[in-house]
Amino acid sequence: MTAADRRLPVTLLDKDGVQLIVDDAVATVTLNRPAKRNAQSPAMWRTLAEAGRLLPGSVRVVVLRAEGKSFSAGLDRQAFTPEGFDGEPSFIDMARGSDAELDATIAEYQDAFTWWRRNDIVSVAAVQGHAIGAGFQLALACDLRVCADDVQFAMRETSLGLVPDLTGTHPLVGLVGYARALEICATGRFVHAEEAERTGLANLVVPAAELDGAVRDLAAALLAADRGALIETKALLRGAGDRTYEEQRTAERAAQARRLRELAGLTD
Numbered sequence: 704m705t706a707a708d709r710r711l712p713v714t715l716l717d718k719d720g721v722q723l724i725v726d727d728a729v730a731t732v733t734l735n736r737p738a739k740r741n742a743q744s745p746a747m748w749r750t751l752a753e754a755g756r757l758l759p760g761s762v763r764v765v766v767l768r769a770e771g772k773s774f775s776a777g778l779d780r781q782a783f784t785p786e787g788f789d790g791e792p793s794f795i796d797m798a799r800g801s802d803a804e805l806d807a808t809i810a811e812y813q814d815a816f817t818w819w820r821r822n823d824i825v826s827v828a829a830v831q832g833h834a835i836g837a838g839f840q841l842a843l844a845c846d847l848r849v850c851a852d853d854v855q856f857a858m859r860e861t862s863l864g865l866v867p868d869l870t871g872t873h874p875l876v877g878l879v880g881y882a883r884a885l886e887i888c889a890t891g892r893f894v895h896a897e898e899a900e901r902t903g904l905a906n907l908v909v910p911a912a913e914l915d916g917a918v919r920d921l922a923a924a925l926l927a928a929d930r931g932a933l934i935e936t937k938a939l940l941r942g943a944g945d946r947t948y949e950e951q952r953t954a955e956r957a958a959q960a961r962r963l964r965e966l967a968g969l970t971d
Contacts, residue, residue, distance in 0.1 A: 715757050719750040728763040729922055730754075737771025742779035743837045745791045748815035751841075755818030763930060764922045765819065767845055768829040768915075775838025777859065809868055816844040816870040822938045825925050829918045830854050831911055840871030843878075846937075848904065849918050851911035856894040856904060858887055877944065878903045935962055 716723035720736035732754050734741040758765070769775060779788075787793030797805055819826040828842040831851035836859045842848055858875075860867045867875075867888060876884045879902045887894060899905040909917045925933070935958040943951050964970050 716750060716754055719744070719746040721747055721750040721754060723754040723757060725759060725762060728761055728926055729766065730758055730762045730764070731766045731768060734767075734769040734775055737769075739779065740773040740776035740833065741769045741771065741838070742776050743841075744779045744782070744788055745812060746788070748812050751815035752818070755821075758824070762824060764925050765824050765826045766829060766918055766922060767819070767826060767841070768918070769831070771832075773832035773838075774828075774830045774834040774854075775841060776833050777836030777838050783863070813868070813870055816840060819844040820846060820941065822934050822941070825933070825937065827918055827921055827925075829914055830905075831914055833857075835859055836867070837869055840867060840869040843871045843874040847906045847921070849907045849909065849914065849921060850896055850899055850905040851914045852896045852908055853911055854896050854899060854905070854908070856899060857891055859891045861889060862891045931965055932962060
């Protein structure tokens with residue numbers, strides 16, 4: 704492919720503090736509320752969910768990054784005021800709804816956090832500074848995390864009388880184990896870069912000035928892999944925790960058979 708053949712980056716979304724740019728096989732989702740430390744709101748969550756729906760089929764890697772010194776300081780504190788956000792139910796209004804209504808509202812919010820682990824993409828969070836509460840959970844929603852050496856993860860929901868409900872508990876336990884996950888959530892303490900890398904929360908820690916370059920290098924390495932093989936491998940690994948050893952062996956054989964047939968041109 705020549706430089707002339709290569710498509711220019713295209714901006715598909717730019718609203719509610721979220722920007723989505725697609726550059727060939729790489730999509731970049733940027734949290735763009737640096738003045739508020741990328742604090743999150745229901746409008747931002749809906750736009751993040753929309754970003755997932757808008758991804759072209761050509762995208763193989765999705766990078767999640769943030770403008771400013773903080774990745775995300777968590778939920779915008781306006782949510783805790785009696786009036787809440789304009790056009791949105793306040794926490795008090797939500798609590799007054801029926802169980803079904805409350806469940807549906809939280810499920811809609813969770814949609815912003817669920818698509819990052821789709822088998823057809825690999826998502827990489829580039830995390831600097833504070834990633835607190837909803838910010839921590841958004842980083843956990845991604846497959847991989849590359850962190851600056853100033854990163855500070857924290858799950859502060861229990862200090863507010865709440866629970867982490869934006870899909871972060873499952874990956875947190877999977878990464879660090881039940882006991883450490885409970886201690887992190889119960890105390891709300893900060894997890895700094897060294898511990899994040901040691902416990903598996905961070906795949907890689909680099910100086911803050913090198914964060915963007917490290918993510919570009921990782922994206923390039925991911926794109927060098929065969930797409931079909933990577934999709935099958937991701938599906939195998941994602942399901943491994945729910946299978947027995949023998950079930951995983953069976954899944955491996957089935958996945959390899961599909962790859963061999965595809966490589967031999969024997970699939971429809």
